[in-house]
Amino acid sequence: MSSVHTTRFGECACCGVVGPLTSRGLSRSCHRRYQRVGELGEWPTRDELIEEDIRMVVATGVSYQVVAARCGVAERTVLRVVSRWGAAGWEAAA
Structure with missing residues (x-):
């Protein structure tokens, strides 16, 4: 599994949880969830x-x-x- 790089801190665009964000403005757990189901492309880079x-x-x-x-x-x-x-x-x- 590839690692998810955290680049900034803020509110997740999906769930609203405040914390480290991935490059798509998602929390790590939301990023992994969307990646797993093949819908990561729905979120802007x-x-x-x-x-x-x-x-x-x-x-x-x-x-x-x-x-x-x-x-x-x-x-x-x-x-x-x-x-x-x-x-x-x-x-x-x-």
Whole structure:
């Protein structure tokens, strides 16, 4: 069985228990349960959650440095995510 890496602490997106979370925002027990039944894909990955956060903050019209600070990621991460949105970049998020 593969190990589940804990990356942050917070409220489980499934059961609401506060504790260590996996990359999908789930507690270890919820992560394993969904993995066992083949439904782990129903929960967004950490990268998908970060992109959603970035999209919401970019839509407020602030600079990429502010976006990075508010989302708790590196400035380079913001630029990489925005570049995937295409040529419109910042405008695509609004």
